[in-house]
Amino acid sequence: MILLIQYTLIFASVLILVALGGCYSEHSGVINLGLEGIMVMGALGGALAMKFLPIAIPGILMVLISALAAAVVGVAYSSLLAVASINYKADQTIVGTALNMLGTAAATVIVKAINTAANPDDVSSAVQYIEPRKKFVTNMGPFQFNWFMLITLILLIAAWFVLYRTRFGLRLMACGEHPQAAASVGINVFKMRWSGVLISGGLGGLGGICYILAGVSEWRFEYGVAGFGFLALAVMIFGQWKPTRIALAALMFGFFRALSNTYMGFGFLAALNLPSTIYNMLPYIISLIVLALTSKNSKAPKAEGIPYDKGMR
């Protein structure tokens, strides 16, 4: 039971981080379908930081530096989306998809190159972080607390505050609703959209490192992040682009994802004797059903997905 809660919270943290990323980006008017790829690149940045940082440094520094590395790589990677879709008015769906493919391919190539350079016989695409991972978790009795749960909570509150209580957030949202109107009152739409995408990159990168730290101590990069970037987008839509609702939606999705890891521990579920693939499919099936029920009255930012053109009315 405690294990279920623990997994629910950690998966929900991943989903909240990434969905908030999508939320910033879409409120500024750019659909970020590349979150999956951004997660992979962020995970790569964080994993490499963990690998190369001396193990002797204090835990808090390890956590902060790895998280920062993940966020920075995420921001840098998301600028590819920003350049293409904001400055060159590219189709956001194509560029997002390209970022997803590029993320997995580039991460695999880089990790394999690093592994092979260290040991010519090693052609695996895995990064190990058994020792560093211990610094991210503290045991509270049987419950394993992960520092990312706290980081997520802080960023969640920050997102609510920024979006609804600051000038920046309100301007950002104006750019997603009606960029021409925003521009007419002196807001720089390009700048706002750039910041939306870059923030989403940072959050996506954090989500990526959080994802690979969730359960295991090594990660094979060719696997990517198993559709979590898209699950996060489903969470965001279900959460109607509002941080608080996103958090609730993420908890629900996190619960079903956690169930697939821990259902063996429950007498009545194990007794049902369902094949494990059912539990693997569960988060995706639920998200489809939920989307079918909630998309009709979607409160999506009105101008999302449309490249900003000054001359358009």
Next chain:
Amino acid sequence: MKESKLKSPGVQALTASLICIIAGLLVAFVVLLFINPSGAFGAIWAILKNFFNYSSANLRLRYFGNTLVKSVPLIMCALAVLFSYKVGLFNIGTSGQYCAGLCAALYAALKWHWGWLPCIIFAMLAGAALAAIVGVLKAYRNVNEVISGIMLNWICLYTTNTILSNVKDSASPYTLKIKDYAPQAVLPSLGLGRLFNNNQYVTIALPLAIIVAVAVYIIMDKTRFGYELKATGFNKNAAKYCGMAENKNIIMSLVISGMIAGMGAAFFYLTGYAQYEVTATSVPAMGFNGIAATFLGGLNPIGTIFSSFFIQHITDGGSKVDLSKFCSQTSDLISALIIYFCGFVLFIKIAMNKILAKREAKKIEGGNK
């Protein structure tokens, strides 16, 4: 006179595609330079050469055949993506529909011992059924087709793994060899294999794929149905106003798209070239590469044939790089970069037209002086 040629949309699309390829290769080259400066050029060259890496002419012909065999499903997936994209829908679920198709084809062949034709039809139906879910959700529930497509990809992957576990080899995670266990389902070669140094995998799938490409071109550009689909893609509300059944068009385009993807899976797995691995952790990449091929082909069904061959060519070439220096995923990197640059196609075309217009303006000015 040269300028008027440059203005034709065909030439512009081709130029834009070539620019994308060159930009993709250049960036990949820079990435490889960072990893291992001495081998970077050799690696790119090996990828581009693919089957020319073999010294004997017979081997080259044989491996050329193999690349063609693998291009067939890619052409089909690219056509599937294209068909829905013309209607304004991004069918990223092509991979899942392809997966459903291979599941249906292999199960029907190995378990029920169906012939090849019923197997293909069954695969088409499976792909169409999966795509229909996306279509219905999009048309009636306004669900973003990209997200529902991805969700269905994962659902389909796990389902396929479970179903095909029933027809797998007991000693390995691969499905039974279709040549040994279901010879009736192997696609006939009709002597095509002999053209490629007796490559048994070159079958009627190759000409069939080209026929499908032509059919897609005719449907899209020469029939009322195609025009209605495209009109729905341009402006759903205007199409509705003109009396077109816009929801039906959305669903139909996805159903046909899924059908093509499923057919592509049958065209590949029924040659016996590859077996499906039931422990796969992601859907076959074919559908995603199809996206690359579609955009690289300038959203033209005939262009798709060539771009698919090119993408498959460099994907195969990826295994020819010096594996002690680079990994075979290098080619994935290149094709991902190419798709990224395909996002700039519109910009390239606008820029080209701007330059042309400027030149013309100068000419007129010069003439006036």
